[in-house]
Amino acid sequence: MKQDLKIQKVKKAVIPAAGLGTRFLPATKSVPKEMLTVVDAPTILYVVEEAVNAGIEDIVLIQGRGKYSIEDFFDVSYELEDKLAKDGKQNTLDRINRIKNMANIISIRQKQALGLGHAVYCSKSVIGDEPFAVLLGDEIMVSPIGEPNVSQQLVDSFSQFGNSTIAVMKVNDEDVSKYGIAEVEETDFKISNSTVFQVKGLVEKPKPQETTSRWALPGRYVFSPEIFEFLANTPSGKNGEIQLTDAMALMLKNFKMKAVAVQSQRFDAGDPFGFIKANIELSLRHPEIGEHVKKFIKELVTKL
Numbered sequence: 184m185k186q187d188l189k190i191q192k193v194k195k196a197v198i199p200a201a202g203l204g205t206r207f208l209p210a211t212k213s214v215p216k217e218m219l220t221v222v223d224a225p226t227i228l229y230v231v232e233e234a235v236n237a238g239i240e241d242i243v244l245i246q247g248r249g250k251y252s253i254e255d256f257f258d259v260s261y262e263l264e265d266k267l268a269k270d271g272k273q274n275t276l277d278r279i280n281r282i283k284n285m286a287n288i289i290s291i292r293q294k295q296a297l298g299l300g301h302a303v304y305c306s307k308s309v310i311g312d313e314p315f316a317v318l319l320g321d322e323i324m325v326s327p328i329g330e331p332n333v334s335q336q337l338v339d340s341f342s343q344f345g346n347s348t349i350a351v352m353k354v355n356d357e358d359v360s361k362y363g364i365a366e367v368e369e370t371d372f373k374i375s376n377s378t379v380f381q382v383k384g385l386v387e388k389p390k391p392q393e394t395t396s397r398w399a400l401p402g403r404y405v406f407s408p409e410i411f412e413f414l415a416n417t418p419s420g421k422n423g424e425i426q427l428t429d430a431m432a433l434m435l436k437n438f439k440m441k442a443v444a445v446q447s448q449r450f451d452a453g454d455p456f457g458f459i460k461a462n463i464e465l466s467l468r469h470p471e472i473g474e475h476v477k478k479f480i481k482e483l484v485t486k487l
Contacts, residue, residue: 190345193314193338193405194241196234199302200227200320201247201293206455215250216453217320222465222472226452227253229323231286237334239316241287243309245302248292257288298424304414312408314341317427319402321453323461327446336374336443337405343374347410347434348441349382350403352449359391362399363428367442374443382440387420387428398442400428401449410434 204216211219217227234242244253260279267276293305303317316334326332331339333350340348351365364387367380386394410430417430434440450464451457466476 190342191314192238193316193341194239195243195310195313196239196241196316196318196334197243197245197303197306197310198227198230198234198318198320199245199293199299200250200253201245201296201302202321202453203247203296204453206453207458213249215253217250218252218256219452219458221323221450221452221458221461222469225256226323226458226461227320228256228282230318230320231257233324233332233334234316234318235285236332237316237338239286239334241289241309243289243291243306244320245291245293245305247296254288254290257283257286259283296424297419298422298426300414300417300425300427300430303427304411304425307411310408310411314347314405314407317402317404317406319453321451322402323450323452323465324401324403324445324447325450325465326448330446331375333403333443333445333447334405336377337403340374340379340441340443341405341407343372344439344441345407346439346441347404347406347431348443349405349431350401350445351380351398351442352401352445354397354399356391356397358399359394359397360388362401363387363426363431364389364394364396365398365400365442366394366396367398370441375446377446378444380442380444382435382442385428385432385435387426398444401445403445407438409438 200217204211207216218225231242264276264279289309291305293302324333337348337350365382366384368383370379370381372379413430413433417425417433419425450461452461467473
């Protein structure tokens with residue numbers, strides 16, 4: 184196994200956001216699924232905030248056609264900002280300014296929907312020879328209060344070991360075939376009280392009987408730049424798509440890889456039920472409306 188000798192800080196992240204959002208039609212006919220609102224912010228803002236809080240400075244959005252609103256959201260809005268200032272709505276204005284200044288947003292068009300692996304490979308010209316994080320644009324991770332977020336844990340692991348590091352979470356037997364699965368071996372190391380594993384194997388959406396592992400990949404990764412070499416040599420699979428998990432499996436034959444067990448609460452906001460759960464959970468935590476939502480839910484339950 185090769186070991187990265189020079190460990191660089193992770194300052195770049197890739198957020199694939201090119202999917203068509205077919206599970207949310209007709210809403211996503213004109214609105215990108217990443218811009219659907221969870222409480223008072225689009226889904227992708229939660230993802231970008233996680234990256235920024237992990238020390239990321241440059242964020243590469245991999246987008247498909249018709250997703251200009253994502254770029255616009257992180258850009259300047261002169262008319263809106265001027266009106267907020269004139270109306271004295273300073274708190275709202277401050278929040279808008281934080282959004283546009285939180286990171287350098289770089290947009291790349293994925294011209295063909297050829298899979299997650301291809302989407303990540305599209306970022307090669309911007310990432311260059313630096314390590315980088317990958318955060319799926321419809322996965323929201325909420326860490327326990329006072330604990331580092333998932334991306335921060337992966338960044339810390341990379342800084343400590345110099346190996347590409349992936350997040351893993353335990354799933355039930357019936358959910359194994361929905362995810363890439365990591366076959367792992369426990370180590371004596373911890374990252375912020377989370378178990379660190381050595382990855383021994385990876386398989387994309389296996390049947391439960393095809394693996395003994397129940398450690399799934401929930402959409403958070405940190406890679407050394409060598410991943411691009413393996414993405415370039417990964418054959419396309421089902422539907423002609425290049426799977427990121429397949430490239431990772433090739434990489435694992437040449438480089439060590441770590442996995443960190445996720446302690447955060449995860450919401451699959453790309454799924455309608457997961458999206459609803461995210462709205463309920465995060466609205467309950469909202470400082471202004473949380474108590475009102477709790478009261479409403481209690482009243483609603485009594486009527487069921």
